[in-house]
Amino acid sequence: MENKAITKIGVLTSGGDAPGMNSAVRAVVRSAFYYKLEVFGIYRGYEGLIQDDIKKLNSRDIAYILERGGTFLKSARSDEFRTPEGRKIAYENLKKHGIDALVVIGGDGSLTGAHLFYKEFGVPAIGLPGTIDNDLAGTDFTIGFDTACNTAIQAIDKIRDTATSHDRLFFVEVMGRDAGFIAINAGIGSAAAATLIPEKKMPIETLIERLKVREKAKKQANVVIVAEGGKSGGALEISQKVKKFLPNYDIKVTILGHLQRGGSPTSFDRLLSSKLGVAAVEGLLHGKYDVMAGLINNKVVYTPIKRAIVDDKDVDEEDFRVAKILST
Numbered sequence: 519m520e521n522k523a524i525t526k527i528g529v530l531t532s533g534g535d536a537p538g539m540n541s542a543v544r545a546v547v548r549s550a551f552y553y554k555l556e557v558f559g560i561y562r563g564y565e566g567l568i569q570d571d572i573k574k575l576n577s578r579d580i581a582y583i584l585e586r587g588g589t590f591l592k593s594a595r596s597d598e599f600r601t602p603e604g605r606k607i608a609y610e611n612l613k614k615h616g617i618d619a620l621v622v623i624g625g626d627g628s629l630t631g632a633h634l635f636y637k638e639f640g641v642p643a644i645g646l647p648g649t650i651d652n653d654l655a656g657t658d659f660t661i662g663f664d665t666a667c668n669t670a671i672q673a674i675d676k677i678r679d680t681a682t683s684h685d686r687l688f689f690v691e692v693m694g695r696d697a698g699f700i701a702i703n704a705g706i707g708s709a710a711a712a713t714l715i716p717e718k719k720m721p722i723e724t725l726i727e728r729l730k731v732r733e734k735a736k737k738q739a740n741v742v743i744v745a746e747g748g749k750s751g752g753a754l755e756i757s758q759k760v761k762k763f764l765p766n767y768d769i770k771v772t773i774l775g776h777l778q779r780g781g782s783p784t785s786f787d788r789l790l791s792s793k794l795g796v797a798a799v800e801g802l803l804h805g806k807y808d809v810m811a812g813l814i815n816n817k818v819v820y821t822p823i824k825r826a827i828v829d830d831k832d833v834d835e836e837d838f839r840v841a842k843i844l845s846t
């Protein structure tokens with residue numbers, strides 16, 4: 519059953535870095551060694567593939583990286599890889615090193631690139647969901663999401679301390695370009711007054727109404743969570759709109775930004791990335807190409823990349839309902 523043709527695999531991390539990428543790379547390298555394969559680290563994602571920034575990895579390269587945030591392979595967003603010419607150069611570099619299969623760790627964009635590359639050149643490729651955004655189907659959670667949510671919640675707890683002390687209303691913007699997963703988790707986990715996500719438009723009047731009800735009920739510490747890609751704008755924009763309706767409120771805005779992408783991965787992300795790293799190598803050896811390895815109900819599932827990247831993973835209606843009930 520094993521595909522004996524694969525002897526050298528390449529691994530890269532691409533798109534926004536995510537906590538757990540290092541442990542995923544480590545798991546890929548360790549399991550490749552277990553199956554007597556050679557592994558090449560491709561630095562700076564597809565950019566490094568095009569620029570031939572490729573180095574054979576040994577076990578020393580992956581020592582003490584499981585617990586580290588970021589990605590030691592570095593990451594990038596490569597415009598050149600979006601072009602057929604760029605991908606041709608990338609393919610030539612793979613051939614030059616004799617790399618016969620690829621593990622791509624990244625978000626929906628990175629996996630779209632891997633799918634195209636497979637279609638165009640037939641290089642066996644398998645994707646791992648590595649993004650804090652959690653916006654990939656075919657896995658319950660993406661690598662880095664849990665750590666990012668924990669980081670966001672810890673930061674919001676601190677903001678609530680000062681918000682309460684000064685009777686202020688805070689608008690906290692969390693990451694998630696087109697996805698409200700971090701926002702809804704942070705909203706529930708930090709007892710937010712409201713959570714605004716890209717998937718659901720909340721009219722400004724509804725938000726004002728909710729804040730007024732809370733004021734009447736003498737609820738303290740109003741923190742509103744806004745996903746950066748929200749339909750009504752970012753935290754700054756929304757705070758300005760609210761100020762017009764509630765001029766007496768002392769309003770502040772905090773944008774959590776890139777701090778949500780850093781830090782040591784949680785135990786959940788370490789486990790997820792380790793399991794998926796092994797699944798990537800075993801998947802390749804069993805001829806599973808153009809798929810993403812994910813974890814659904816704690817079982818490894820291989821989903822065609824084409825399906826994993828489609829925009830059908832929305833914030834759970836139930837989570838949205840719970841967030842609403844708990845904030846009124």
Ligand SMILES: Nc1ncnc2c1ncn2[C@@H]1O[C@H](COP(=O)(O)OP(=O)(O)OP(=O)(O)O)[C@@H](O)[C@H]1O
Pocket residue numbers: 532533534535564594595596597598599600601624625626627628629630631632634648649650651
């Ligand atoms: N349609 C595409 N065709 C070819 N390559 C692509 C395509 N979309 C994305 N890529 C490649 O993947 C890289 C990363 O994609 P993107 O910037 O969307 O991040 P991502 O992988 O979705 O991660 P995240 O959203 O977590 O930052 C791009 O810079 C590009 O090199």
Ligand SMILES: O=P(O)(O)OC[C@H]1O[C@](O)(CO)[C@@H](O)[C@@H]1O
Pocket residue numbers: 533534535649650651693694695746779
């Ligand atoms: O670091 P950059 O390139 O500004 O990208 C920011 C984007 O990346 C993400 O953090 C995902 O990695 C999104 O949530 C965010 O919109």
Ligand SMILES: [Mg+2]
Pocket residue numbers: 533625626627649651
């Ligand atoms: Mg993405």
